[in-house]
Amino acid sequence: MKIMNMVNAINDALDIKLGEDKSVIVYGEDVGVEGGVFRVTEGLQKKYGAERVFDTPLAESGIVGTAVGMAVAGLRPVVEMQFCGFIYPAFNQIISHASRMRNRSRGQLETPMVIRMPYGGGINALEHHSESMEAIFGHIPGLKVVVPSTPHDAKGMLIAAIESNDTILFMEPKRIYRAIKQEVEEGKFSIPLGKASVLAQGNDVTVVAYGAMVREVQKAMLMAKEAGISVELIDLRSIYPVDRETIAKSVKKTGRIITVTEGPRTYGVGSEISQIAIEEAFLHLEAPPSRVSGYDVIVPLPKGEHHYMQDPYKIFYEIERIVKY
Amino acid sequence: MKIMNMVNAINDALDIKLGEDKSVIVYGEDVGVEGGVFRVTEGLQKKYGAERVFDTPLAESGIVGTAVGMAVAGLRPVVEMQFCGFIYPAFNQIISHASRMRNRSRGQLETPMVIRMPYGGGINALEHHSESMEAIFGHIPGLKVVVPSTPHDAKGMLIAAIESNDTILFMEPKRIYRAIKQEVEEGKFSIPLGKASVLAQGNDVTVVAYGAMVREVQKAMLMAKEAGISVELIDLRSIYPVDRETIAKSVKKTGRIITVTEGPRTYGVGSEISQIAIEEAFLHLEAPPSRVSGYDVIVPLPKGEHHYMQDPYKIFYEIERIVKY
Amino acid sequence: MFDEYNPLNKAMFRVIDNDGKVVNKKWMPQIDDDKLLKIYKDILFARTADLQIVSYQRQGRIFTYPPNYGQEAIAAAAGVLIRENDWLVPAFREMGAMLAKGVTLKEIFLYFMGYEDGSAFKNAKYTLPMSVPISSQLPHAAGIGYAVKYKKEDKVVIGFAGDAGTSEGDFHEALNFAGVWKVPVIFIIQNNQYGISTPVRMQTASDSLAIKSIAYGVKGIQVDGNDFFAMYKTIEESVRICRNGEGPVLIEAVTYRKGAHTTSDDPTKYRSKVEEEEWDAKDPVKRLRAYLIDKNLWTLEQEEKIIPQYKEEIDRQFTEAEKYGPYPAGDIFRFLYAEMPDDLREQQAQYERFLAWKSTKVK
Amino acid sequence: MFDEYNPLNKAMFRVIDNDGKVVNKKWMPQIDDDKLLKIYKDILFARTADLQIVSYQRQGRIFTYPPNYGQEAIAAAAGVLIRENDWLVPAFREMGAMLAKGVTLKEIFLYFMGYEDGSAFKNAKYTLPMSVPISSQLPHAAGIGYAVKYKKEDKVVIGFAGDAGTSEGDFHEALNFAGVWKVPVIFIIQNNQYGISTPVRMQTASDSLAIKSIAYGVKGIQVDGNDFFAMYKTIEESVRICRNGEGPVLIEAVTYRKGAHTTSDDPTKYRSKVEEEEWDAKDPVKRLRAYLIDKNLWTLEQEEKIIPQYKEEIDRQFTEAEKYGPYPAGDIFRFLYAEMPDDLREQQAQYERFLAWKSTKVK
């Protein structure tokens, strides 16, 4: 065991896979010499050489598009998008190829590739640096979208993502890149993608969250506890596929469910989780499945961001409302 | 009144706005000389000249990006994406600028522009020519997304879209471009964007649909009638914003709601409509809000497309299930 | 050759004239008579198949199809020179090259009949499916080029796009990455004068498409794409350059789409008879045929005899494809993921339950 | 000028040397002494402000900031030549041009303090906000150019991007559209040698960035961006070309980012002291100062006296900006749409209800 933050854990995962598998290639904007703007890839170019860990021209479609080519040709590219807000130029390559080549070729071709990117707000950033648009990626058939919420999960899930033969969008909650430190297993281990994890057992209400929101929910749970409310906390971990089973089991027990997300509300992740709850447990529901989310607005610049973000109070407010419903 | 199909009606709307407003500019791939691959812009270049109706280089980001510039500079560009499946190269311009310039500049700049595109399946097309990805566009703050289901609506809504100072994604259900003929008011009229319309009153279940799905629901309603089920049919018309009021009113009456869409299921439009129903009418619900949608797969090529599409039977199957729930 | 035909000099590389006479001995490629005859027959076969598909489409037996008619020399030359282990990254108008790689006519038929199975290419190694979103395949070619170089394989990559395809951002990014990475990729732009209805002069204000190579520091050349020998020589030389580690290369192959853009298109709306006739005179098959007849390697009689045989063979394969049978429901689900999500499996089960119910309603 | 400095000739256009001596009389622009002095003072002011912002950032008084340090001559020259009714389409490192257009320092401060209000530019006409997604602003410039041409306005558009920005598809599409449309747009690429940590030689294998103009059939030139006179002359000439209907123009302005990429960046990780010193010798302000001193238009004493005055003025505006006050909740909702959707209004109301509740919990 070793104390790590999420940046260390992701770096460790990359290091392990680069070390054991020559087909793993890490590239993107400033990931080489600089080690990434968040230092996630620090030291890897030095260790594995500029042929395996390198900087590219500033062109996201080019990065993802070439990764599709590399993957088809037998490599396992792990590419970085510098920020969530800069993945959009690559959207066509993601939706038209990275997520489809397998289906199109009836399984003859595969694209074992990972697109890593930091996402989410709360770091006082410039415009386009705080977005959480996981819902649109979750809607793309053929793609898997995952989000760790702890250093341990980040390491295990990234190793699983690199070893998967599917195309994985690996979203990193940059707000907690360094905010959480934890003991993380040394050496190689992997965490199966697609499975949620129940972080706290409770009876009154289920709260579903992921990424940086997990910690905010945990803070809200302290208030809830004081108010005598017992919360079951599910860390979704996988945006697509969604772990219906874990959600169903929990909501059948609690009869109430709230999803906490950072992205805009409408057509966001929250409504899908609610839909799953009503599909799986309609007759157990004692309150409407609900959501705490961003509003349908652009993430504000730092001075206004607190109006947009989910703080523990906002989460507790909704917990109380739903429990009293 | 004049008998028109949807292609005629859209052409008429463009003609009227080009005729009365010099700032309206129509462009895109093959919209000029050719009049568009679906002949929607036929005759307009001849009538208004190649300065106002013209072909561009094949580059969607360039098309939408230049439209942002034109709009900011006082024009009202109406650009065409040749198919739903080819809008993705423009995704960055849509999400980063077309939908944001107003907010970014605190209302000092506006982007009165319309992006038109045919969408949806059922026309035996090649890959990428049958997609319905409205949900991802509905999730973009600052954008409005609308879909007509009749020639009359298409004309009135497109005129409203061109006159709006917001950025509008105008999605045209190409499957019914020529399949429905209808009397359409001559001359200029407009239909307010953002309002759903109740196409049939009913008591047992609310069905929400839009675009080409409306007609499929109408067919299913004949089966429902035979089975003694009274369906209230809402044509959503606007994907964003969603007309919560109309949905709320209807579901409070019927206690049951089903959304029928063509796009992939997870994070699709259906779950949002369900969420609205539970937020607005939880205590009235007699069955779980439900959805008939595409599966989480790539729209199959023609020989497999019937496995994917919503046919009246699939809709009726769900109506019966929900009414018997 | 790339120096002599530097795109800045604005000279198009050609070897034979419109009558099949060699006008550029210096660069006439060395090809055995036998081999050349075989090539010609393959081109003839591809053209016959292409024309036949259009007529199948008219009969309602396949859906939309983008004809190769008039452009066959380009894909044919690539097809002859590409090796089994080289990579082919097609757009959608390169039948000759695909057949050469081992894609079967039947697969091509199946694809345009509406079966994804037609893109599985079970006999063609290192061949990507057709790519519909314009130029989006070019970054794949660059990425494959990186993999080839990284693995130190003795392979080249041939990637295709159309003239209008040079306007897309992905053309730019692919060429730029390939240039920076110095990968063994041959980018062939089939400049068939139109992107659907839009003439190439409305795509760009640059002097040529070949000249765009300068923006990426890569070798470029403009070639008469209707001159088989010029295409052959250019690709042969490009392959050599790539194997030498001096790639990538950008080839603008100047040609003409004699047919419609696709079977849904009507070219009379945007181009003139005069123009079409002008280009008829430059038809690639006609020119190669004239060369062969001149060299006494071929006769019109032979051609008249062989075409019906081809037609029969094509028809045989087509009818076989038509018997391919129904599309199993499971096939829309099973190929998306190496590890299929539970939820998708459940969606499939739901669909199967629905089908069972429906079968009780519809007889 | 564009002929003489055709990018194919690989000669960079410059007018003064590193010591401020005129080395290219032929192309020395005519600028009144008074005007020149005013220009120099504006550059000095902008540089002082820029350095000051970096120190405010160190004090935690603003968030991330991308310094202009070392590149000031480029935006300054554009600022002098752009007219009130011309359009400015900035990236994010063009403070001089923005100030010239009427953007206030206070707005710039507000923006980097985290208020969108800093992008409203209430006094600056025809000026777009800074654009963060690299090169995505260039298509806007082309589109504005179309509007200008369509409305037959006597205006030019000046659009900016960085060297790394030339790799994005949007650079390509914007230049290509502008070339086809022949619109009055001046694209200025500030080649400051790096995109964050990535040196320009890793962005592209082309001989220069200016040479990319050939791919679009537009005029192009490589200029010493640290030579104010060369930049002035180039833009002056470009404006003339554009007003003549002969645009667009692509200018590669060769410069160096003396500061960090942004205040979160540490350039020692990727570049050497030696390199930094080399470029110090070419500092644009130093060169213009040397020229002015040489011409007896300026003295070091004057400079020493004026800088503290500037600092004071900058600080005054900064402290004012710091008093800007809280960010009203309603502001996150109200500017998205001309017609605000009901649902969004309801979201705002929900938020206000929550705030009211919260105020009873948190004192």
Ligand SMILES: Cc1ncc(C[n+]2csc(CCOP(=O)(O)OP(=O)(O)O)c2C)c(N)n1
């Ligand atoms: C991104 C994208 N936009 C639009 C289309 C629709 N489309 C199909 S082919 C075509 C023209 C392509 O022209 P060109 O690149 O010259 O190739 P050609 O068809 O002439 O072989 C267009 C616009 C598409 N397939 N992909």
Ligand SMILES: Cc1ncc(C[n+]2csc(CCOP(=O)(O)OP(=O)(O)O)c2C)c(N)n1
């Ligand atoms: C589309 C996009 N990708 C990545 C980034 C992150 N980023 C911000 S500035 C920058 C480098 C830009 O370099 P250059 O274009 O040379 O401009 P400079 O910063 O040197 O002025 C990068 C990668 C971004 N802003 N937009």
Ligand SMILES: [Mg+2]
């Ligand atoms: Mg073409």
Ligand SMILES: [Mg+2]
């Ligand atoms: Mg730079």
